[in-house]
Amino acid sequence: MKLALGPLHYYWTHETVRQFYHDMADTPVDIVYLGETVCSRRHELRLADWLDIAHQLKQAGKEVILSSQVLLESESDLKTLRQIISHANDFTIEANDMGAVHLLSGKALFVAGPHLNLFNAHSLRLMASLGAKRWVTPLEMSGAQLAALQSHRPANMETEIFAWGRLPLAWSARCFTARAHNLPKDDCQFRCLDYPQGLLMNTREDKAFLVLNGIQTQSAHTHNLLPELDALHACQVDILRISPQPEHTRDIVALFRNAIDTTENPACRQQTPEAVNTLQALAAFAPQGLCNGYWYGQPGMAQQNTVQQNTVQRNAAQRNAAQGKQP
Amino acid sequence: MPPDTIPELVCPAGSLTALKTAVDHGADCVYIGFRDNTNARNFAGLNFDRAAAHEGLRYAHAAGKQVFVALNTNPPDAGWPRWQEAVDLAADLGADAVILSDPGLMQYAAQRHPHLRLHLSVQGSATNYEAINFYRQQFGVRRAVLPRVLSLAQVEHVRQHTEVDIEIFGFGSLCVMVEGRCALSSYVTGDSPNTSGVCSPARAVHWKQTPAGLESRLNEVLIDRYAAHENASYPTLCKGRFNVGEASYYAIEEPASLNTLELIPEFFRIGISAIKIEGRQRSPAYVAQVTRVWRQAIDACRANRNHYSIKPVWMDTLNSVAEGQQHTLGAYHRPWK
Numbered sequence: 001m002k003l004a005l006g007p008l009h010y011y012w013t014h015e016t017v018r019q020f021y022h023d024m025a026d027t028p029v030d031i032v033y034l035g036e037t038v039c040s041r042r043h044e045l046r047l048a049d050w051l052d053i054a055h056q057l058k059q060a061g062k063e064v065i066l067s068s069q070v071l072l073e074s075e076s077d078l079k080t081l082r083q084i085i086s087h088a089n090d091f092t093i094e095a096n097d098m099g100a101v102h103l104l105s106g107k108a109l110f111v112a113g114p115h116l117n118l119f120n121a122h123s124l125r126l127m128a129s130l131g132a133k134r135w136v137t138p139l140e141m142s143g144a145q146l147a148a149l150q151s152h153r154p155a156n157m158e159t160e161i162f163a164w165g166r167l168p169l170a171w172s173a174r175c176f177t178a179r180a181h182n183l184p185k186d187d188c189q190f191r192c193l194d195y196p197q198g199l200l201m202n203t204r205e206d207k208a209f210l211v212l213n214g215i216q217t218q219s220a221h222t223h224n225l226l227p228e229l230d231a232l233h234a235c236q237v238d239i240l241r242i243s244p245q246p247e248h249t250r251d252i253v254a255l256f257r258n259a260i261d262t263t264e265n266p267a268c269r270q271q272t273p274e275a276v277n278t279l280q281a282l283a284a285f286a287p288q289g290l291c292n293g294y295w296y297g298q299p300g301m302a303q304q305n306t307v308q309q310n311t312v313q314r315n316a317a318q319r320n321a322a323q324g325k326q327p
Numbered sequence: 328m329p330p331d332t333i334p335e336l337v338c339p340a341g342s343l344t345a346l347k348t349a350v351d352h353g354a355d356c357v358y359i360g361f362r363d364n365t366n367a368r369n370f371a372g373l374n375f376d377r378a379a380a381h382e383g384l385r386y387a388h389a390a391g392k393q394v395f396v397a398l399n400t401n402p403p404d405a406g407w408p409r410w411q412e413a414v415d416l417a418a419d420l421g422a423d424a425v426i427l428s429d430p431g432l433m434q435y436a437a438q439r440h441p442h443l444r445l446h447l448s449v450q451g452s453a454t455n456y457e458a459i460n461f462y463r464q465q466f467g468v469r470r471a472v473l474p475r476v477l478s479l480a481q482v483e484h485v486r487q488h489t490e491v492d493i494e495i496f497g498f499g500s501l502c503v504m505v506e507g508r509c510a511l512s513s514y515v516t517g518d519s520p521n522t523s524g525v526c527s528p529a530r531a532v533h534w535k536q537t538p539a540g541l542e543s544r545l546n547e548v549l550i551d552r553y554a555a556h557e558n559a560s561y562p563t564l565c566k567g568r569f570n571v572g573e574a575s576y577y578a579i580e581e582p583a584s585l586n587t588l589e590l591i592p593e594f595f596r597i598g599i600s601a602i603k604i605e606g607r608q609r610s611p612a613y614v615a616q617v618t619r620v621w622r623q624a625i626d627a628c629r630a631n632r633n634h635y636s637i638k639p640v641w642m643d644t645l646n647s648v649a650e651g652q653q654h655t656l657g658a659y660h661r662p663w664k
Contacts, residue, residue, distance in 0.1 A: 071505055072455040073481055081457075098430075099457030102464070115508055117452075117521060119401040122431025126465075140513050140522050141403075149404040170509040170565075173476035173658045176579060180571050185664040201578050202570040203549040209569065210511075212578065217504070219514060293517070299546055300514035 001233065001260050003253060004031035004160060006241045007067040007094070009168060009213055011192035014044045020244065021053045025060040027250055028257040031239065032057050033094055035067040035084065039175070039214045040077050041188065047083055054091055067094040070115050071171045071215065092133070105130035114138060114162060115171070119145075121152050128154035136160045136241065139167050142297035143228065147235040158238040163226065164252055164282075165243025166198070166211055167219040167291075167300060176212040188214075196246040197287065208288040221301060222286035226256060227279065228295055229263045248285040255282055333629050334591075334599045337395070337494065338618045339607040341373040346383040346394070348611045353622025356393040358426060359383060360524075360607065364406075365413040366397045367450055368607040369524030380420050393423035397607075399448035400524045401429045411435060418443045426472070427451070428507060430465075437466040447471040449496070450520060452507035456488035463491050470494055472603060474506045475585060479659045483597045492600035497587045498617060499605025500650050501657050503565055503580040511564055516546045527563045534559075543567070560650065584649035585657045588620075588642065591628045592635050613648050620644050 005024060008017065024032060034050050034057075036042050045053075054064045066084050069077060081100055085093055088108035095101045096113035104110045112118060112127045114136035124135060137146055139162055150159060177199055178188035198211035198218055208220035225232065225240065232240070240260070242252055255278050283290055293302030338354035340346035349357045360366030362374040375383060380396070387394045396417040402410035410432050417425045418440040425443060427433045428450035436443055445462075449472040453459045462468040470492040473482060486493045504511070506520070513519035516531040531546040541553040543562035550567035553559045560566065560582035569578040585605070587594075594602060602625070604617055620641045628635040646654060657663055 070508065071476070072458070073477060075484060078455060078457060097455070097458055098451075098453060098461045099455045102457045102461035105461075115452075117401050117429070117507060118431075119429065119521075120404045120407055120431050122407070122435060123429060124431075126430055126434050138401075138521070140510050140519060145403045145405065152404075167510070167514065169514050170504040170511050172504045172579075173478075174503055174580070174664045180574070180578065184662055186661070199571060204552050204568060204570055204575055205549050206570060207549070209548060212571065217511065217579070294513070297517070299517040300510065301548075 001237065001264065002030040002239045003028065003256055003260070004033065004239050004241045005029045005249070005253070006162070006165065006243045007033040007035055007037045008244045009038055009166075009216060009218070010196055010198060010244075010246070011039070011042045011044065011190070011214065012196055012246070013193065014049070016196070016246075017045055018053070020249070021057060023250060024253075025057060025062070027253045029062065029242070029253050031063040031065060033065045033067045033241075037067050037070050037096060038216050039192070040069060040074070040080065041185075041190070042192065042214075044193075047080070051087065058091075064091050065094050065111055066091045067113070068096050068100045070096040070113075071173070072097050072099050073173065094136075095132075101127070101130060107131070109133040111136065111160075114168075119149075121149055121154075124149070124157060125154050128157050132157065134158035134160055134239070136162065139169070139223075139300070140294055143231055143235070143295045144297060146237075147231075150235045150237075159236065160239035160241055161225065161232065161237050162223060163232075163240035163242060164224055164256065165222060165241075165245065167223045167294075168216055168243075169210070169219055169300075170217040172215050172217070175215050176217065177214050180212060200288070219291065219301065220288040221291035221303075222289070223294070223300070224282060224286065224290045224292055225295060226259055226282060228292070229259060233263060245285075252282065252285055332595075332598050332600060334594050334625065335601040336618070336621050336625055337601045337603045338614060338621075339499075339604055339609070340383070340614065341368065341370070341607040341609070342611065343375070343379045343383050345607075345611040345614045347386055348615045349618050350387050350390050350392050352615050352618035354392060354618050356395055356423070356601070357383070357387055358395040358397055358603075358607070360397045361413055361416070363409065363413075364400055364524045365402075365410050367399045367448070367520045367524045368397075369400075370529070370608050373608060377416060377420070380416075380422075384420055384422065388421075395424040395426050395446060396420075396422040397426040397448065398432065399426055399428040399450045401521050402432060403522070414440065414443075424470070433462065433466045433468070444469050446494070447491075448507075449474050450507040452505050454485075454505065456485045459485065459489045459491050463489065470600060472496075475502050476505050476658045478661045478664075479590065479593055479597075480661075482599070482659070486597055486599065493598075494601035494603055495594065495599055496585060496605060497590075497594075497602035498621065498645065499585060500563075501580065501583060501585040501655065509565075515548050515564055527561075532562055581653060581655075582650055583653040583655045584645075586642075586645055586649065586654035587656060587659060588624055588637050588645065590656065590659060591624055592632050595628055595632055609648075616644050616648055
């Protein structure tokens, strides 16, 4: 099972982005998705800069994919899209809109991104016939739905799933970060730069709910499928996607890689204490806690207990009991 | 298409009574859904079984009007036969068009029913002409309903770069997100327009009077809290008040309705083929009032585009049925963004 680093959803400074991908070059991530997918106003990096990073990562042995913008509204958005696609001979493109699929079909192999709403084998076969070599499952798809679909996915179609990160739940023409500052979108003053992991939106009883990231709305909780590795293996998922975050991405990649290697090597199975440690370490990297509901066909914000988590809780309870604390 | 095309008025019907009401009050077309999760208004007690759809089509056709069937959710693999049967039923009943969003289902409809007219649903998220032309090339789609995220200039640009007829939303509840690319409802409740044909479903709504005020919750998540003097709105989750930093406000969107009466002359000029009224979940009384106003407004513009003006009674009527009793031009008006 391979690890992919999904496209960067946030707006960081040029230097920060450069440093981030420089740091990723020697992590055990196999695939890196690059490019601006959220907002056409973000210009810290131009396409030439992304291509420069792409070449560096390619030299470092990574498979590099150029991701395209999800919401295409203007001719200028389409122009950017065409410029990205003009590099399809050097790099595979992730199509995040049917407009991109239209421009790529029959011309180059592509990745069908997570926002194309490919929910059934008919849609997958159509994408395969147009040149998709890989698809990223819709966020809303449950593990049971995925298992049913995987049994008759097209040949040579790789399956990738969003496995770690705040869920990119919604896209709008309106910029909610600009709105939070009472600024019009056209004069947003690039306030997204002030929020390297988005702007937290709480309910009126101050419970973390969503994250405003320009025109994108994310979950406040971090989606985590690491505890589902066995099930992901069983339904032949090929690639796990980790979504970049400003801190700890390197550690998260390492934890996932280690967990995958452990799962894939039967001799290393049954190492429950290590799995428990991994989960505890991961939980520390989620600013507002974890969720995994979509995988279980539940509300996405739900956190279903898993075997390992139960173990974590049991161990904690035992520790507390030993120390004479109430749970 | 010549630029002086008169836009068709496309009205919603969640019941046979609403369909007949729409036809009687001046709709050119009525759109309906079947009684299950194959459409994006899958609400209890709403929609059409085979007999009602048959009678609705008979009624509309007798009046020279059309009926479109919305089949605009994404079939999961295991549920595929239900959606396939729904397409077959719509074709069998003689629907004038089916409104689809799922690419696989669209391919099935195009191959199995080559004479069935295909419309791309707003749930198909086609916001640019390359996407619309994709559906045209692959499936012969004849009309695309644009998501409520484009400015008027962007709508015009799309219209100029495709042969596909363009239908836009003119009135009704306003989605602030790109339709088809919003999973907020499933994140909170497990059901969304894509997967279940519902947004912020009533089954997950809970109202409670508390010392702090009247609270509306969606699956336990506090969507809003109202002081005694405030009007409470249905807790559509993107239209509640939330805390961002120190401020508590409508962080995503106010509970307002889209109302574009003033843009009708622009719709004529641009060459919009159809204007859609949202609200299959609303009552026949809503359908009657909104359809009547929009019929009069379109006819007034048709009679004299240069001297079109909005009658106060039209605005009063529409405001009286609008969500939150406020209205907005939404994304058509650039500063909204």
